Amino acid sequence: MIGTKIQALLFVEGEAGLINSVLEFLRSFGDIGLFIHAMIDAIIFPIPAFFLQISLSALNPGNALWLATIGFIGCMIGTPIGYAIGKTSGDLILRKFMKQKQLDSVTEMFRRHGEAAIMIGSFTPIPFKIFTIVSGCMNYPLWKLIGYAAIGRAVKFYVVGILFYIYGHAAEDMVGGSTLTISMLAAGAVIALCWLLVRKIQRRKKEKRQTDISQ
Numbered sequence: 182m183i184g185t186k187i188q189a190l191l192f193v194e195g196e197a198g199l200i201n202s203v204l205e206f207l208r209s210f211g212d213i214g215l216f217i218h219a220m221i222d223a224i225i226f227p228i229p230a231f232f233l234q235i236s237l238s239a240l241n242p243g244n245a246l247w248l249a250t251i252g253f254i255g256c257m258i259g260t261p262i263g264y265a266i267g268k269t270s271g272d273l274i275l276r277k278f279m280k281q282k283q284l285d286s287v288t289e290m291f292r293r294h295g296e297a298a299i300m301i302g303s304f305t306p307i308p309f310k311i312f313t314i315v316s317g318c319m320n321y322p323l324w325k326l327i328g329y330a331a332i333g334r335a336v337k338f339y340v341v342g343i344l345f346y347i348y349g350h351a352a353e354d355m356v357g358g359s360t361l362t363i364s365m366l367a368a369g370a371v372i373a374l375c376w377l378l379v380r381k382i383q384r385r386k387k388e389k390r391q392t393d394i395s396q
Contacts, residue, residue, distance in 0.1 A: 200228060208233060212244070212251045219255030223309045224263045230256065234338065238345040239353045249342025256309065256334050260327055263310050267317025274314060288319065295321050296329055303333020 203226075207214035215237055219230035234252050238245040266274070291298050299312055309330070316326045344352040 204228060204233065208236060211237060212248055215248055216251045216255040219252040220259035220262075223256050223259030223313050224266065225310055227308055229308050231337070231341070234341055235353070235356055238341060239350060242345040242349040242352065245342040245345035246339075249338040253335055253338045256338075257327065257331060260309075260313050260330050261323060263313025264317040264323055264326060267314035268320070269317075271314045271318030275318060288315075291315055291319055291321070295319070296325070299326060299329040300333050303330055303337060309334070 204218075207218045210217070215230060215233050218226065218228075218233045222228075222230045230252050234248055237248050295316070299316070303309070303312075312330070313326065315321075316323075341352075341356055344355055348355065
């Protein structure tokens with residue numbers, strides 16, 4: 182029993198060490214490393230590019246807006262790739278990380294509020310691959326995924342970029358704690374709620390027009 186626990190602990194530590202090694206490797210390539218990280222963040226990598234962006238921006242705040250642009254472009258290139266993976270084998274991938282009950286709950290939520298899920302998810306430090314894979318698995322329209330992701334990811338990357346560009350190294354304290362995460366979640370929730378409200382109003386207008394036509 183103890184031997185099994187030790188093996189499991191060593192496996193976790195080894196996996197964490199591998200991830201850290203990959204992060205350091207990507208960091209050594211600077212903006213190109215961020216581009217690759219942002220792209221695979223939308224496909225398979227478990228650590229969000231958000232953290233590498235902060236690290237690189239802290240090294241050179243004057244380059245922060247360029248890093249934000251590079252990260253955004255990388256993410257948008259990776260989005261349709263993650264979507265394709267979800268479309269072809271998403272169900273198998275999700276079952277490895279989620280229980281059936283959780284998968285059913287996420288699937289139902291995404292079916293009913295896909296736009297809100299993508300918008301909120303784009304703002305959070307949660308690996309974006311979850312949303313790209315689920316979108317493909319659910320056959321969610323790719324153009325919608327790219328559109329909503331573009332809005333959310335642009336805000337996320339450029340908020341960090343602008344803070345570092347304006348405040349320099351002092352921005353590291355602003356984005357390093359939970360304040361930025363909470364702010365992004367709140368902003369994402371507000372945008373998602375506004376979007377849902379607009380969609381609801383549009384549906385009611387459409388239903389009213391159909392009713393008038395039928396009468």
